[in-house]
Amino acid sequence: MIVTRVERPEVYPVLQRSFAGSPWVEVVVDRRRGERRHGTTEGAGDQRLAGRRSADQDPAQTPPFRLAQRGDGFEAYEATAPVAGRCPACGAMVSVEMPRFAEPPVRLDLAVVHETIPPGRARHMVDLQSFSATGRVLLTSRMFVRTGTEAM
Numbered sequence: 001m002i003v004t005r006v007e008r009p010e011v012y013p014v015l016q017r018s019f020a021g022s023p024w025v026e027v028v029v030d031r032r033r034g035e036r037r038h039g040t041t042e043g044a045g046d047q048r049l050a051g052r053r054s055a056d057q058d059p060a061q062t063p064p065f066r067l068a069q070r071g072d073g074f075e076a077y078e079a080t081a082p083v084a085g086r087c088p089a090c091g092a093m094v095s096v097e098m099p100r101f102a103e104p105p106v107r108l109d110l111a112v113v114h115e116t117i118p119p120g121r122a123r124h125m126v127d128l129q130s131f132s133a134t135g136r137v138l139l140t141s142r143m144f145v146r147t148g149t150e151a152m
Contacts, residue, residue, distance in 0.1 A: 001065060001077045002027045008073030015074060018107075025108065068101070082146075087124055089114035093148035096126045105130035105138050113142070122147075 002025065004012045012029055019025040068078035082095040094112055113125040124145050130138045 001025070002074055003030045003077065004028070004074045006030055011073035069103075085110070085112055085126075087112045087114050087122075087147075090122055092122065092124065094124045094126065094145040095148075096143055096145045099128070099130075099139065099141070101130065101138075106133045107131040112145075 002015055002019070004015060004027065006029055009029075012027065015027045019027055064079060064081040065077040066080050067075060069076040078100070079098045082097045084093055084095050086093055092114075096110075107130070109127075109129045109131075111127045113127055115123045115125070117123050124147055126143050126145050128139065128141045128143065132138055
């Protein structure tokens, strides 16, 4: 996910065009107004004083993304949990764990591959290629994925 700053409207269309062919990348405008967390109010009830679990202790509280890069007018977030997409051949929902990069690639291409296997079943894979700013291939990989019908 790429989040553009509202005060830099010229950045959004450029990034939108750049990632138009990448169904796994979403470009959005940050529309938040101020900070979401506010200071505590005295006398507020039901405030937790101790025993809060950290994200390390509770996987359900781990955010599904992390800030990967800040640029001029945008921030790029990287998935920390499996991401989902649809197979263009059969419409099955597939889930894949995204690789981690020390430095985010300029372009990341993912394509769902549908392969029919007997007797009348399908196997799905995702082909991944990541590219540097000069167009050099950084990583090429084919990963087997889980479909929505498989046990997770």
